[in-house]
Amino acid sequence: MAKTTRTFKSGNSVAVRLPKALGIEAGTEMRVREEQGKYVLEPVEKPDRIDLTGIYGSCPWLKPLTPEERIMEPRELDWEGKLLKRD
Incomplete structure (x- = not known):
């Protein structure tokens, strides 16, 4: 696609419009x-989030504050x- x-x-600043067809x-x-x-x-990669759903319930002593x-x-x-x- 050459546009x-x-x-x-x-x-x-100097800006540029990107075509909608790119899907950005x-x-x-x-x-x-x-x-x-x-x-x-190039799009900036978002950092991976930590998924804690797998450990829910494995630490029953932890309670929300x-x-x-x-x-x-x-x-x-x-x-x-x-x-x-100080010595």
């Missing part, structure tokens, strides 16, 4: 690279390292 298109100004959905994150004087566009258990008590941060043990 031509023109670049256009979009804000402070709006909002798809794309990587642009230059290869031997040509520009190559209640909203009250999620609240942490405020504490002073030791930015200078005063609480570190």
Whole structure:
């Protein structure tokens, strides 16, 4: 499929429209690279998600935290390292 298109100004960038026939959905994150004087566009691969459905129930002692258990008590941060043990 060889089609031509023109670049256009979009804000402070130069943009290009891709034909609908390519099947690329709006909002798809794309990587642009230059290869031997040509520009190559390729979709960015999404990282694989961890599927935990197979271990559900194998750790019955684990319970979700209640909203009250999620609240942490405020504490002073030791930015200078005063609480570190020094020899």
